[in-house]
Every structure is written in C-alpha cells, then in structure tokens.
Amino acid sequence: MSITKTGMKRRPTHPGEMLREDFLPDYELTVSGLAEAIGVSRQTVNELLRERRAVSPEMALRLSRLFGNSAEFWLNAQRAVDLWEAGNAIRDSVRRIRPLNAA
Template sequence: MSIPNTTKSKRRPTHPGEMLREDFLPDYGLTVSGLAEAVGVSRQSINEVLRERRSVSPEMALRLGRLFGNSPEFWLNAQRAVDLWDASEAIKKDMARIKPLNAA
C-alpha cells in the first residue's frame, strides 16, 4: 500500500540537466563533448539537456543510467517531477476549480 503525497513542494524540483551539470560532470571530470561521446549523442543534445531546454527522454535515461551506473528510472523520475511541477503551475487556476469526487 502506498501513501499519497498530498503536500506540494514550494520550489521547482531539480532538473536532470542541472544534476548533470552541477554534480555528475564535475565528479566524473567530463566535458559536454566527453559526455556526448560517451553516451553516443550529439553535443547539441547534451547541451540542451544541460541548459534545461530539453527533457531527458527514455532513450537518454537509458544511456545516462548505463554510463553512470544508476537506473534509467532515476533520470526519468527526476524529469517526471519537473514535468508535473511545470504542468501544475501552468494550470493552477483550473486545478482550483476541480472538486475531487467521492466514491458512492
């Protein structure tokens, strides 16, 4: 049984690109070009993720998980948290109008 998280965070979750930029690249001594080469994608693709202008796709999550020895779910869950936060902020007024239903 899971317990739903009903409290909303007051700040936007950390984008996976920021994690890569601030934690992973320095810790592994990687450059943008080095990371792009290591995972087999273009430098532009990596740069857009690092600048938080591109989401981490399932394919990219598989590549990053393999490279860094963590799971693709780690990367996808981080991206999902950001996506849900952004969507929630975008439709905040509409969400306030929606009244939850109770089972009969």
C-alpha cells in the same frame, strides 16, 4: 524539501542541472566527453545541460548505463520537473475541479 497539499513549493532540480553541477565535475567530463560517451551530439547534451531539453527514455537508458544508476532515477527526476511545471501552468483550473465522493 517542503511539500504542501498541492505539491512542492519550489521547482524540483532538473536532470540537466544534476548532470552539470554534480555528475560532470565528479567524473571530470566535458560536454564533448559526455556526448561521445553516450553516443549523442554535443548539441543534444548542451540542450539538456541548459535545461532546454527533457530527459527522454532513450537518454535515461544512456545515462544510467554510463553512470551506473537506473533509468528510473533520470526519468523520475524529469517527471518531477514536468509535474511541477504543469501544476503551475494550470493551477487555477485544477483548483476549480470538485473532487468526487465515493458512493
């Protein structure tokens, strides 16, 4: 992944895309099967898979338990997407900020 001085050039992979493209097929899970396995509604899972919902700490704990990885894995993936989107949204105003020099 290419990194520039101001951050990543392309949007990081959303955790919902990871679930949809990698985890569900590998574990032969459906939306309903995932929802049942982690104790949430199908709508909640569907919104996450369609990248209309962010991974919350609670969801990260559920996913990490199910898939045997860490909650930090899921939260870090979400944080990368959130920072990328925020950086693009306020890029111009951030560029106008002059860094301070230590005394």
